[in-house]
Amino acid sequence: MDVKCDGKKKVMVAIDESECSHYALKWTLQNLRATIETSNLFIFTAQPVVDLSYLYATSYGAAPIELVRSFQENHKRVAEALLEKAKEIRSQYGVAAETSTEVGDPKEAICKAVENLDIELLVLGSHGRKALQRAFLGSVSNYCVHNAKCPVLVVRKKE
Numbered sequence: 001m002d003v004k005c006d007g008k009k010k011v012m013v014a015i016d017e018s019e020c021s022h023y024a025l026k027w028t029l030q031n032l033r034a035t036i037e038t039s040n041l042f043i044f045t046a047q048p049v050v051d052l053s054y055l056y057a058t059s060y061g062a063a064p065i066e067l068v069r070s071f072q073e074n075h076k077r078v079a080e081a082l083l084e085k086a087k088e089i090r091s092q093y094g095v096a097a098e099t100s101t102e103v104g105d106p107k108e109a110i111c112k113a114v115e116n117l118d119i120e121l122l123v124l125g126s127h128g129r130k131a132l133q134r135a136f137l138g139s140v141s142n143y144c145v146h147n148a149k150c151p152v153l154v155v156r157k158k159e
Helices: 019-031 033-037 053-058 065-092 106-117 131-137 140-147
Strands: 009-015 039-047 098-103 121-125 152-155
Touching (some): 009 033, 009 065, 009 106, 019 033, 019 065, 019 121, 019 152, 039 065, 039 106, 065 098, 098 106, 106 121, 140 152
Parallel strands (some): 009 039, 009 121, 039 098
C-alpha cells in the first residue's frame, strides 16, 4: 500500500469519539481545502484493544465466549459509527475520502497506518490536556508528533 494513488499526496485525519477530533476533521475540510482537492484524503479510527480482565475476574476466570465476542463487536460498531459520522461531515464539504479502522492502541495504530498508507500529512485533534494530565493519561497527539513518519498537524479548538 505504499504506492501513491494517481500521483496525489495522501492526507490522513485520525478521529475518535471526541468532539475535538470531529472539529479537526471540519477544520481540515475548511482550511486545507486546496490541499485536499489535489490529494487523497483518508479518515482513520482505531478500535482500542478490549481489556477483558474485569470480565474474567467477575466470572471467576471463565468469561463466556459470547460475552467476549459481544464486547468486540460493540467496539467494531462504535468504530463504524464514527466513520459514518465522518462521512457525513466530509460529504457536507463535497470531499471524497477513504475510511479505515484498525484494532490496537490508538497512538500505535495511527502511526502504523501512516507508515502502511505512505501518508504525507497526519491531522489530529487535541484534547487540550495540561502536562500533568498527559503524563498520567498519555497523549495520542504527542505520541504521533514524535513517532509518525510524516509531518503532523495538531488542531486545537479555540475556547
